[in-house]
Amino acid sequence: MIKKFTSAIIFIAFIFSVCVSAAPSPGDSSLCSVVVEAESGDIIFEKNAHERRGPASTTKIMTALVALENSRTDDIVKIDPRAVGTEGSSAYLCAGEKVLLSDLLYAVMLGSANDAAAAIAYHIGGSIEGFAEMMNARAEKLGLSDTHFENPHGLDGESHYTTAYDLAMIAREALKNENFRNIVSTKTKAVKLSDGNVTRVFKNHNRLLFEYDDIIGVKTGFTKKCGRTLVSAAERDGVTVICVTLCDGDDWRDHRKLLSAGLELYERVTLCEKGGEERIVHVCGGEKASVGVCCDEKLSVTLSKPHGKTESVTELPPFVYAGFEKGDTLGFVSYYLDGKPIGRVALVAKEGSAVKLKKKNIFGK
Template identity: 35%
Template sequence: MYTMKKFLRLQSLCLAFILLFLFASPAFAEDAAAPTPKGKILEEGGTFHESSTVTAAGLGMTSRGIALMDAATGTYILVGNGDQKMPMASTTKMMTALLFMESLNSEADLQKTHVIGNEVYVDEWDSSMAGFAKGKTVTYEDLLYGLMLPSGNDAAQIIGVVVSGSVEAFVEKMNTRAKELGMENTHFANPHGLHHSSHYTTPEDMAILAREYLKNETLKKVCSTQEYHIKTGMPTSEGRTVYNSNPLLGEVDGVNGLKTGFTDQAGSCLVSSCERDGRTIICVVLGSKDKNIRNNETKKLLDYAYRTTELVNLYDITGFQVLTVENVPQSWEDKPIEAYVDYDATVTPIFMVTNEKRALLMQEGSYKVTFNPKEGLAAPINVGDVIGTATITLDGVNVAEYEVISEEKVINRQHVITFFICVGSLVVLILAIIVRLIHRHSEKKEKRRMAYEAQRARQAMMHQQHQGRRRTYHD
């Protein structure tokens, strides 16, 4: 027997079930706070997108080979004979210093010592030397400064023995490391750079080496030091003060390294690093006729790099790019959804070279973002789902590719149909239950009314009979 309390309890359970179903169902559209963007560069180390026909020869370069690189991205800004093999002279010592530091556990290991042996003797006795003496004990730190500042060939051979046990084994290590760095057109025959027919590099390869060298803070400090007093390993206890062979240190704004070189066959060479306004440029000049030409061409190239190029972020160009993605298959609502390009401005710098700095970058429509939907893209789509990639081009040249993230939730058409069928069925069921309850309630009420009326009729009949008997008695 149904009572009013049972009816209300059943009604509450039905409503609770409907609410639970609705909250568990997907929403039609939701705004999303964009997560921390991340991204990648398409081609690190590629040649810059050049908007002019500037060449090394056009700038008046006479050196045998040049390479101008942005240190942050590894992009070559300008090259001249960049992939041609040529001697490198003492710029070799950047690799020697790099391997020396990579062999140490920490900077504290520079205080370790080595007793100098026959490795101190170099075939060409009149070449550049730090002045170390056989039988003396030298610290690793003094070896490093003796290698890089006065360009000590003796220091190079001593380091080879310290690191690998022999100069020959060290040279093998140099070539292995070169391959790891992508210096495909480089081969080392010794750790110092004295001429050898199988000792060569290219301007582009030397820029790669310089970029790796600059990642080590100790090495950066050493090559930017203008003078240093070597206390150990010298013939006498007084030691020796050595001076940096790089003439641009302290003369050219921002120059803080790296290494000079000279042999009759290699000519005058200089690998420079320069930092201005937080941006580092690497300049490689190989095979100059003399030091003056080498130095002047280096200065001209550095000025060209800072005057005509700019390190920018795609975020600065495009803003937080929002894409509109249309015609999502199996979507319930026939309307486009919004998505954003997922990239990180801190790790996606690119280079542009312009005739006038910033002119091309700020030109309207110079960049284009093309959406490439993920294969098989279809609803349902959740907020934050990767729905494809965006290719970004500058003046028709592909510079980067990023994931595209949905900012909205898109539900599947069939899911919506199923949802409404379920809701409709529940509504019909609830209405049927309510109608049934009302009908049963009405039936019970009618039965009570009829029973009440029947009882009243019986009572009236009994009353009339009682009254009749009383009249008969009195008569």
């Protein structure tokens, strides 16, 4: 039996784009920085991108990701007394009050509330240490060997560190989560606190969101030890780039310059439109001798500019046996750039084909 897929796109393997430069960041005043293309993770620009430094409140990107992956946004969180009065930026939570997890996440990602981050940690991890272990496990799953968290809020710690590159990879993963993406792109949010009796409005600390239409987040940070830290992302014409700077006194200007430079180096290319790549396949033992196939999803990839000509290879058998349904996968089209795979799309049947019943003779055979 031919396996039926709900989506024509099976995978996009090894998205390939020529490494643009991996050179020192242009016009960058940070100690460490990196700009990456979000789909492939390719480094566009970098400076000391693998040097370990404190992340300050950009830590909260991982906090939000772990929370969203291990809880529901409509969960009710009873504020643990140990979270109340956490040093630094605060939502001024009260012990025992009940708050939606989603509201705590807005407080964390817009208002950078350390007590809200701690409350999430106690709710999901049982303790600050337990939640930090979850954060470290998630970093390890991403293959990040230069990141270690002690807490969910980013206050300085002896073994609380990451790198510009690792932060970019964490942000890249987090931006795949629709809830996370919606939260960090929100400019202001009214949150119910004190069991719904008090409304507090949090304004996103990311100034770039208010100044440029292509900015989609992500998080600011600062401690005296770390200096100013910033993770931002921009999307234009289907292309997304992520920028990270650590210890940068001119981060707003640097990010705008770096993001714009990165966006100019890539473009979104459509390899197959929905219903495209029409082919005919011969059918054996069916009511019809052949059936049409096509891709039932649009397939697009991000490629660096300039790039070579894309090529496609169709993978279809000489014939298929009847007994399949509309939408069943009968073959594939693979796409290549300079001989490297950049995408693969399933070819699905445009209609089903029942097995042809053999007519009986006068003897019932």
